[in-house]
Amino acid sequence: MTTDANVIEETLSKRLSKQLDKNEIIQLARLIASFSDKKIEIDDVFPYGIPAQLDTISVRGYLTRDQLGELGTIIPMVTGLKDYRIFPRGIVEPDRYRMHLNIYR
Numbered sequence: 001m002t003t004d005a006n007v008i009e010e011t012l013s014k015r016l017s018k019q020l021d022k023n024e025i026i027q028l029a030r031l032i033a034s035f036s037d038k039k040i041e042i043d044d045v046f047p048y049g050i051p052a053q054l055d056t057i058s059v060r061g062y063l064t065r066d067q068l069g070e071l072g073t074i075i076p077m078v079t080g081l082k083d084y085r086i087f088p089r090g091i092v093e094p095d096r097y098r099m100h101l102n103i104y105r
Helices: 005-016 022-036 065-079
Strands: 041-047 056-063 083-093 096-104
Touching: 005 022, 022 065, 056 065
Parallel strands: none
Antiparallel strands: 041 056, 056 096, 083 096
C-alpha cells in the first residue's frame, strides 16, 4: 500500500496543527509516504494523551522490526521531536509487527 504525501499531509494538518508547525507536518508527511513505499501500512496518525500533553503524537501501522527502529530514529531528526517510544502490538507475519510509535517533543 502506498499513500500519497499530500493525502498524509492533509490528515496530519487536521489532526496535529496544535503539535507541529506547517513545515514539520510537510516533512513528516513525506517521511511517512516514503515508508509506505516500503510496504509499511500507516493506519493513523493522531495526537496522543490528555489535553495537557499536546506534545505527543502516536503513529499506528504495520512494519518490520528494522523499519520500526529506522522510522523511530529518523522522525525525531526530521521533525525536531526529541524522543520516541515504540510499542509492538503483536506479530502479523514473521518479523512484521502491528505497532504504535509515540513521539514526544
